[in-house]
Amino acid sequence: MTHALLPEGLRDRLPPEAEAAAAILRAALDAVAGHGYERVAPPLAEFEESLVGRLKSASARDLLRVVDPVSQRTLALRPDITTQVGRIATTRMAHRARPLRLSYGGPVMKLRATQLRPEREMTQLGAELIGRDSAAAAAEIAVVAIEALAAAGAPRITIDLTLPDLVDVLAAGPLPLAPVDIARVRCLLDAKDAGGLVAAGAHAYLPLIEAAGPFAEAVTRLRAIDADGALATRLAALEQIAARIGDAAQITLDPTERHGFEYQSWLGFSLFVDGLAGEIGRGGTYTILSDTGCEEPAVGFSIYPDPLIERVARTAADHRLFLPLGHDQAAAEAMRAQGWSTVAALDARCDARALGCSHVLDGAAAVPLG
């Protein structure tokens, strides 16, 4: 049985999970396509240095490398598709009108698994809106992300909004901080360390700790500390996004949350699904740097939908129709056209129940197996 062992973090998906995984990807990307996002499909591997140049440093350390005797160069398996979409948008699709709406979905592979995600191969899907990072653009991306999750079978969805550069904006305006203190205050806010903020002489930032939670209350608290209106644009944008989402998801605000949003510009968000540990996706605004040195604003999201598989996997026996020896082939074809899966007897040894069938074809009718 040693041949059957798979490397750590890699696995076989069996029925019905494999079908559920495909159905989830399909449903989510269909929802995204409905909003005008066009599919792109970059390759599973690229030249290592090409991927590394575009990845966050943490991801670059996390590459599975491929020996390529053909090119005599090292390839790397993609740990993320977003960066490949950015490459496509700024090269082969550089001439296309903006905003450019692209979607993607497929496997990614990482060197290391994490405790929360023991898989090293996982599905990533998402959408990127390139050429805009306005509130309207961000609102669209948030809505599309939520619709994609809902189409994928996610129950109650929560979106947690954050303002990654909030401390910079406040420090440059109403709540002045010396540049040397900005990083320290950020860390104290990350830790929600009220005592530390007071000890650091940054008590002006204390209200930010309170300004986290359900959206309406949190944004009211945030507005209260924005006496001179330095945040007015940001607050209006958050309100616009929340209004556009409506009741499609629960909305929370954690204005100083930065973890994982180091590459986001003014907005970041995390997506959660009731009953699943950890976030299932994230997104936000960012800047794409092209190879020719041009910068473009963008906003996008990524979802890692595999944790939904168990919820979506149906019992395979639901609509499985046994076709006895000598059955009417036209009747069988008509049943398949109606959505049945048919299982034909090949010989007298084939048993309907053993083969997981729920019904048997009798003439042109599906009769439940008693």
Next chain:
Amino acid sequence: MTHALLPEGLRDRLPPEAEAAAAILRAALDAVAGHGYERVAPPLAEFEESLVGRLKSASARDLLRVVDPVSQRTLALRPDITTQVGRIATTRMAHRARPLRLSYGGPVMKLRATQLRPEREMTQLGAELIGRDSAAAAAEIAVVAIEALAAAGAPRITIDLTLPDLVDVLAAGPLPLAPVDIARVRCLLDAKDAGGLVAAGAHAYLPLIEAAGPFAEAVTRLRAIDADGALATRLAALEQIAARIGDAAQITLDPTERHGFEYQSWLGFSLFVDGLAGEIGRGGTYTILSDTGCEEPAVGFSIYPDPLIERVARTAADHRLFLPLGHDQAAAEAMRAQGWSTVAALDARCDARALGCSHVLDGAAAVPLG
């Protein structure tokens, strides 16, 4: 622009090809699922020695290898999914009733491209029927393969049947050959070298060269050389398969074709699509050897559908509906539910034509862009 260069044989699929590739896989596997085949999804990479042990020797030389610091072992990217499905069938699904019907679809990666197929990453889809290799089983697999191709958008399909062990059967029966001559006669038949057969004293095998072509004529010629009925079972099986296929495909017979069928037992077939060079898929009967030494008969097919992409790719602008600023969001949602892709204006700079839209939403109606 050097960052945009991809390794030889790897490529980005752009709109509308990427969407077409996904639609082809979806349609083909839906057709396969209709016949009771359950989806499995093995990982993109396995331990090298585990893959090598199950691959044909030619494929084993063709592996892209992955450095895995976690397992401290060499992994290989799968060049073929069939072997992984065999592993699953004989291990984790060994307890499931036979015949076991499994399907799969996803990317495979090869070290080297071929002239016919310049891609090193390509889509493979297929189905395996495990536990039977009877004529009924082979007929089902041939029909499912043809339906999958048709669902994927293939125009006129041809299936070319072959009997990989035909020379062995004849040599052991009506047309005796010394074991040492069997390989030579096979090669001469491969080359359709009539003069060589005569020179080798194997003129009894000359009629096999003629017994290739459209099914009805070819099988008649083959029957004519089977005076003592050594081939009776095979001929009856071919007739049964051809009858089951009916007019779903053109059927040809090339009884001595062996190229690429070295691992098939009594039946092999190639699939062709009008207008495409080379075969698009193949299949046949074979034997699975489990890790515990048990043998199981099986029959299956694989299709590499990427050449169909250009035929299927639709013009993306067909049903692309521009949503002007201030549009009715409920009307937009209703249009998406009807199958439209909507493209929302985010600001006054967004232009319907530049964004590839065919229609614009006016109230609740889609008005063609003049």
